Amino acid sequence: MENNKIKIGIIGLGTVGCGVVKVLSKYNDIEIVKASVKNIDKKRDVQIENLTTDSYEIARNPEIDIVVEVAGGCAVLDVLIEAIKNKKHIVTANKELLARHGAQLFDLAREYGVVVLYEAAVAGGIPIILPIKTSLAANDFNSVAGILNGTTNYILTKMEEENIPYDVCLSKAQELGYAETDPTGDVEGFDAMYKIAILANIVFKKRIDINKIYREGITKISAQDMNIADELGYKIKLIAQAKQLDCGLDIRVHPMLVSKTNPLSDIKNATNAVMLNGFPVDKVMFVGPGAGEFPTASSVVGDILAIKSEIANKGNVLPMTVCRHSDYANQINIEDTKNCYYLSILAHSELGVIGKIGCACAEHNINISYVIQKGINEDNNATIIVLTEECYEKDINNMINKLENENNIHVENRIRVM
Amino acid sequence: MENNKIKIGIIGLGTVGCGVVKVLSKYNDIEIVKASVKNIDKKRDVQIENLTTDSYEIARNPEIDIVVEVAGGCAVLDVLIEAIKNKKHIVTANKELLARHGAQLFDLAREYGVVVLYEAAVAGGIPIILPIKTSLAANDFNSVAGILNGTTNYILTKMEEENIPYDVCLSKAQELGYAETDPTGDVEGFDAMYKIAILANIVFKKRIDINKIYREGITKISAQDMNIADELGYKIKLIAQAKQLDCGLDIRVHPMLVSKTNPLSDIKNATNAVMLNGFPVDKVMFVGPGAGEFPTASSVVGDILAIKSEIANKGNVLPMTVCRHSDYANQINIEDTKNCYYLSILAHSELGVIGKIGCACAEHNINISYVIQKGINEDNNATIIVLTEECYEKDINNMINKLENENNIHVENRIRVM
Numbered sequence: 001m002e003n004n005k006i007k008i009g010i011i012g013l014g015t016v017g018c019g020v021v022k023v024l025s026k027y028n029d030i031e032i033v034k035a036s037v038k039n040i041d042k043k044r045d046v047q048i049e050n051l052t053t054d055s056y057e058i059a060r061n062p063e064i065d066i067v068v069e070v071a072g073g074c075a076v077l078d079v080l081i082e083a084i085k086n087k088k089h090i091v092t093a094n095k096e097l098l099a100r101h102g103a104q105l106f107d108l109a110r111e112y113g114v115v116v117l118y119e120a121a122v123a124g125g126i127p128i129i130l131p132i133k134t135s136l137a138a139n140d141f142n143s144v145a146g147i148l149n150g151t152t153n154y155i156l157t158k159m160e161e162e163n164i165p166y167d168v169c170l171s172k173a174q175e176l177g178y179a180e181t182d183p184t185g186d187v188e189g190f191d192a193m194y195k196i197a198i199l200a201n202i203v204f205k206k207r208i209d210i211n212k213i214y215r216e217g218i219t220k221i222s223a224q225d226m227n228i229a230d231e232l233g234y235k236i237k238l239i240a241q242a243k244q245l246d247c248g249l250d251i252r253v254h255p256m257l258v259s260k261t262n263p264l265s266d267i268k269n270a271t272n273a274v275m276l277n278g279f280p281v282d283k284v285m286f287v288g289p290g291a292g293e294f295p296t297a298s299s300v301v302g303d304i305l306a307i308k309s310e311i312a313n314k315g316n317v318l319p320m321t322v323c324r325h326s327d328y329a330n331q332i333n334i335e336d337t338k339n340c341y342y343l344s345i346l347a348h349s350e351l352g353v354i355g356k357i358g359c360a361c362a363e364h365n366i367n368i369s370y371v372i373q374k375g376i377n378e379d380n381n382a383t384i385i386v387l388t389e390e391c392y393e394k395d396i397n398n399m400i401n402k403l404e405n406e407n408n409i410h411v412e413n414r415i416r417v418m
Numbered sequence: 419m420e421n422n423k424i425k426i427g428i429i430g431l432g433t434v435g436c437g438v439v440k441v442l443s444k445y446n447d448i449e450i451v452k453a454s455v456k457n458i459d460k461k462r463d464v465q466i467e468n469l470t471t472d473s474y475e476i477a478r479n480p481e482i483d484i485v486v487e488v489a490g491g492c493a494v495l496d497v498l499i500e501a502i503k504n505k506k507h508i509v510t511a512n513k514e515l516l517a518r519h520g521a522q523l524f525d526l527a528r529e530y531g532v533v534v535l536y537e538a539a540v541a542g543g544i545p546i547i548l549p550i551k552t553s554l555a556a557n558d559f560n561s562v563a564g565i566l567n568g569t570t571n572y573i574l575t576k577m578e579e580e581n582i583p584y585d586v587c588l589s590k591a592q593e594l595g596y597a598e599t600d601p602t603g604d605v606e607g608f609d610a611m612y613k614i615a616i617l618a619n620i621v622f623k624k625r626i627d628i629n630k631i632y633r634e635g636i637t638k639i640s641a642q643d644m645n646i647a648d649e650l651g652y653k654i655k656l657i658a659q660a661k662q663l664d665c666g667l668d669i670r671v672h673p674m675l676v677s678k679t680n681p682l683s684d685i686k687n688a689t690n691a692v693m694l695n696g697f698p699v700d701k702v703m704f705v706g707p708g709a710g711e712f713p714t715a716s717s718v719v720g721d722i723l724a725i726k727s728e729i730a731n732k733g734n735v736l737p738m739t740v741c742r743h744s745d746y747a748n749q750i751n752i753e754d755t756k757n758c759y760y761l762s763i764l765a766h767s768e769l770g771v772i773g774k775i776g777c778a779c780a781e782h783n784i785n786i787s788y789v790i791q792k793g794i795n796e797d798n799n800a801t802i803i804v805l806t807e808e809c810y811e812k813d814i815n816n817m818i819n820k821l822e823n824e825n826n827i828h829v830e831n832r833i834r835v836m
Contacts, residue, residue: 023556023698119553125699127545127553134552135537135545138441138719263705266684280441280712280719281543285705287681294698301556301698309738315731320724 006308009058009088010035011079012071013044013051016093016120019297020068021046030308033063036071059083066307068300069094070120077101084108084116089317091303093120093296099194103207106323115318117303122195123148123272125295126288127302132202132276133320141278144203145241145418148195150270150290151179151186152218152238156226156255157268160235165223178270188217189238189253196240200251203276204244206329208251214334216254225344225413228374228385229257234342235265239418248332256418257342264418335394340369340417342387343400347409349382356407357386364399366391387417424726427476427506428453429497430489431462431469434511434538437715438486439464448726451481454489477501484725486718487512488538495519502526502534507735509721511538511714517612521625524741533736535721540613541566541690543713544706545720550620550694551738559696562621563659563836566613568688568708569597569604570636570656574644574673575686578653583641596688606635607656607671614658618669621694622662624747626669632752634672643762643831646792646803647675652760653683657836666750674836675760682836753812758787758835760805761818765827767800774825775804782817784809805835 006029010017013035024030035048036055052058058067059082067083069076069092077097080090084105092098098105098121109116119129123146147153151173158169170187173179185191193215197208218238229236234257242251258265263285267273272290277283289295310317347353354371361368370387377383388396396414403409424447428435431453442448453466454473470476476485477500485501487494487510495515498508502523510516516523516539527534537547541564565571569591576587588605591597603609611633615626636656647654652675660669676683681703685691690708695701707713728735765771772789779786788805795801806814814832821827 019698126702127549130553131545131549134724135548135717135720137723138716263681263684266681280437281716282707282710282713284544284707286702287705288702289700292700295700298556298699299553302553305555306552306738310733313731313733313737315728315733319731320727 005029005031006066006311007031007033007064008304009033009061009064009067011055011058011067011069011076013037013046013048014070015293016070016296016300018044018046019293020070020300021048023294023297023301024304030304034058034061055079056082059088060086064088065311066091066304068304070300072096074100080105081108084112084114087112087114089114089307090116091300091307092116092118093300094118095121095191095194095198099197099210102198102201103326107326110322113316115307115321117306117318117321118198119303120296120299122198123274123286123288124290124292125298126272126274126286126290127299128199128274128286129202130306130321136276136278136281136284137320139278139281141203141244141276143241143243143277144196144199144274145239145264146274147237147264147267147272148240148274148290149186149189149192149238150272151183152192153267154178154270155187156218156221156236156238159221159223160226160230163223163227166219166221187219189215192238192240192253196242196251196253199274200242200249200329203242204249204329205325206249206327207325208329209331212331214252214254218255220413221255221415222413224383225415228344229342232370232387233260234258234417235260236415237264237267239264245332247336248330250332250337252334254416256416258418262418335392335397337393338390339393340388340390341396342415342417343385343411344413345384345386345403345409346381346412347384349376349380353382353409354384356409357384357403360399360402360407361388363402364395366395366399423447423449424729425449425451425481425483426722427451427479427482427485429473429476429485429487429494431455431464431466432488433711434488434714434718436462436464437711438488438718439466441712441715441719442722448722452476452479473497474500477506478504482506483729484509484722486510486722488718490514492518498523499526502530502532505530505532507532507725508534509718509725510534510536511718513539513609513612513616517615517628520616520619521744525744528740531734533725533739535724535736535739536616537721538714538717540616541692541704541706542708542710543716544690544692544704544708545717546617546692546704547620548724548739554694554696554699554702555738557696557699559621559662559694561659561661561695562614562617562692563657563682564614564692565655565682565685565690566658566692566708567604567607567610567656568690569601570610571685572596572688573605574636574639574654574656577639577641578644578648581641581645584637584639605637607633610656610658610671614660614669614671617692618660618667618747621660622667622747623743624667624745625743626747627749630749632670632672636673638831639673640831642801643833646762647760650788650805651678652676652835653678654833655682655685657682663750665754666748668750668755670752672834674834676836680836753810753815755811756808757811758806758808759814760833760835761803761829762831763802763804763821763827764799764830765802767794767798771800771827772802774827775802775821778817778820778825779806781820782813784813784817
């Protein structure tokens, strides 16, 4: 039996690492040989006998079959390269590393006959990577869209349900441990961007340049935007999406007004959701916990068990999971995409304001589908809400510039409509 | 290349079979060697050169690697046994066969070193079987619940949205091809029962005796039930579920009042949904098309591709998919389960009716959480709606007997509350 044990090395023993150790404890045939940490003396609620501060000891340990990387960040890249060269299979939850350096790791893994699995890197406990590569493998997808960041969805849910401003919700999220002290990675959409890059890579079988992904966070969403969206039948969500258009791949992360009839509008708090649209399957949606010690461990250990089940085979382990494409996607610029827009406009209340807005829209080929003036404040300024029909992003931008520069009409927020 | 082709035999060329042929047409390395049909001369919108009426020609054809069974029904059992004995992998969409004879097929497949995959048998295009066996393999599940029958969900959605009675909705569903001429299999819950048996088998790793599954269809749901449920904050759905209780496995199919805050209440028309609850993952939900030519073909071809990817390995194909348990679940009787109930009671309006109902409930240890009398009709009969707290099914049944036999109070419908 001893010799049939699968030997694991773990890089990183933070929240997720500890969850993985706890969940693995029920498997007698999986042995954690060694774990690497930054600080050996730090108190943890799991006990690992063999700790090291040198991750390369894990990458090079001849006993180890699978290297589980739950440290995060890109500093670990070279260690994983070394591990692959030492013929270790990799299980990682590291979305930033995969979004930035996935191609390199996948190529190397194919060369060395090992697999890189990363179910936990996108949407935490939700099975999504393997289902796309297996059960849904017959599909040509048109689009993938989702709520991929729990922190921002928690903040937006609180803003909406308790009618409190962004800053207050952020502080609350930080107190509860849902948001980090420096929340930039979440609230500015970086985390969701990494995840949609990873998803788009396997959904469209093209490599993604994250520098070409349009990204906008949630920091500009106001309580007023929330309220007006609600009145109009929408919720505001941070949506990460990638769509195959005739002219290329449209991939981006930004807040959107999501119709209450769209199931994504019902996704609350830290829950994540991924929606896929393709042929022959049509539309499927996956919903579940996007983060957390145990949900993430569920995916990490699922990957470990998948490798374990095939490791005795003479032949390839999990060949369906191997990345076999190397072309980059033709990612189109958001300026060249068409969207519907919600505009929140603050204008000095005077004769002809609505007319100026209407004319500016018409000049830029923008059809207005809805307009409402929401009362006048003490400074004699009025809030005017405009919903547009589908129009080019570049036209909206030019129109907004014109309003602001020539007409002294301030566009407080511009949110795309899903 | 010719020799590296995977060779397929298809049993059944109905809607799903034709969908599979169409989807497979884009794969140059998959060849359909032969298909068996009942009637060779029937017009089909796909062309297969080599047709036979004898399915055993497929089961025994030495060229064929994978037998795809999309004929349905249990008559095909012996053919599949023969195919397994001839070392063919099996891909099937046949829920009734698997629910009734799955154990036999799985045992035999393990003996002969082949796999039986059946992603399409439950929830059509939704990836659920493979994710449970792979990405979610680290979990101990408490429950699985879902909307697994598109026909009944379509009928219930129409009843609710258009406020029309069951019979009219059924006719409409039959006209549109959502329901069969004999709708029994769907509306009486057999189809959902087969599917929950298949799911419970893999979720709890125990074999399921379908004869011990409690089953109740939707034919008794009235437009009035729908309306009152809506007023009380519920929708009525046909729910298939299995829960691990201390005393055994509680597995059943019946209509339920589902709170509008439960995501299952939002699943409309022919869409299916499966919700899993376990540790470490917590709650995950899968939503998508439950049937149809192409969604079902998506799952069938996904299974074919999974086998194809591993067939060249020296070793086991997809070992994680092999059924390794043979114990039967300890399935508990619904009489011994606790539930909350909605009761629709028709009583002659006279002094003390509510009192009689209240007393009968108290005598049987049933706490009432809500009661309302909904007006009196021309016969001087009143409709009284009762919601109970959690109580034993046997107590509710005894209480209802007492009301009907001793007090001449008619309980028109009793629906469990989720």
